Amino acid sequence: MASSVPAITILDVARVAGVSRQTVTRALNGLPDVSAATRERVVHVARQLNYRPNRAAQGLVRGRDVTVGLVMEDLRNPYYPELASALSRLASEQGWSVILCDIGDDEEKARARLESMVHRVDALVLTGCRTDTVGLLPGDALRGKALGIPIVMLDGSPADQVDAVVEIDYEAGVRAALDHLTGRGRRRIAMIDSSHIASSRRESYRDYLREHGLAWTGRSEVRDDETHEGGVRAAHELLGRYPDADAVLVYNDVMAIGALKGFARAGRAVPDDIAVVGTDGLDIGTLVTPELTSLSIDKTALAQHAVQLVDNILSGRAPAGSRERRRIGLTLVVRESA
Structure with a gap:
């Protein structure tokens, strides 16, 4: 049986750095x-020794519980408050605290917000953030991996610096939505997509139509901001470019609700003239008329994975570098709009 490699301790760090144990701690x-x-x-x-301190022990020394930093792109989108609520509730059950960081669109302000938050937390959860968000983190936050600070990415592209990723299977979801639309006799299906990212949903949509x-033509797709106003604009643009469309798959629910307004203003009845399917499964989808059909993301399940992954890394149950x-x-979730 192979012998296990002894864990690096704070005394090893102190010896190599030529300082006392107390200095390493401070x-x-x-x-x-x-x-x-x-x-x-x-x-x-x-960092060189890949030292990972025992966070549970640190919590006892510091007299505080674990604090998780939840980094989101835009709290104005109801998706993020719903997810934050689920994660905060589950973290509270662990005796943890959560700090929210809304990075917004301004890179310099985002960097400053992250800088002010990252040194107050024991773990980072990034959600709905662009891939380059990791690059906005202060350098010592990334070096913090060796200091026992997990970085978990939810619904984003994996990056070398993160310890764990929870992906969302958009391909299967898009196919389920399009199966539903074609089953209702829809054949001229368009897509309203985000103008900010290269959406995997768009590729799944194209693949399905081809198969x-x-x-499909270039007129079948419209891209705009991931906002209610973006959805209104996209609906008007779509009707101008592809007036025969009888269904549309939308990047998120906020845009889809905007599209409902845009189609209504143009005199198009939903779902009789054009069916609408959103993505996210937000509660606000039931507050509009017609109620929004949507591909629902289980925010509680997403939060549970985040808490489990952070806990596994902090407790040492997840091997270092396991990613x-x-x-x-x-x-x-089928409602009235499709």
Whole structure:
């Protein structure tokens, strides 16, 4: 049987850095009375040795519980408050606290928000963020991986710096939505997509239309902001470019609700003239007329995975560098709009 490699301890860091155990503790916890040069040397050694402190023990020393930083792109989109509510509730059951960080669209402001938050948390959960969001994190936050700070990505592209990823199976969801639309006799299916990212949903949509012999041209797709106003504009643009469309798949529910308004203003009845399917499964989809059919993301399940992954890494149950990947599906919730 192969012998296990002894875990690196704080004493190993202290020995290599040439400082006391107490100095290592103060440097890694951002406490005062440690010079910048000493702190940098300790952090460098900890990173090189892949030292991962016992966060549970640190919590006892600091007299506080674990704090998770939840980083989101835009709290104005109801998807993020719904997810934040689920994660905060589950974290509370663990005795944890959650700090929210809305990064917004301004890169410099986003960097400043992350800088002010990241040194106050024991773990980071990134959700709905662009891939380059990881690049906005302060350098010592990424070095923090060696200091036991997990970075978990929800519904985003994996990056080398993250410890775990929870992906959403949009391909299966898109196919379920299009199966539903074609089953209702819809054949001229358009798509309203995000103008900010290269959406995997668009590729799944195109693949489905090609495989099922359904019409597609460049006029079948419209892209706009991921907002209610973007949905209104996209609906008007779509009707101008593809007036014969009898159904549309929309990037998210907020845009889809905007599209409902845009079609109504243009005198198009939903679903009689054009069926509408959103994505996210937000509660607000039941507050509009007609109620919105949507591919629902289980926000509680997504939050559960996030909490489990953070807990596994903090407790040492997840091997260092394991980069666990999980996946959840979407559920088509059929209401009045399609």
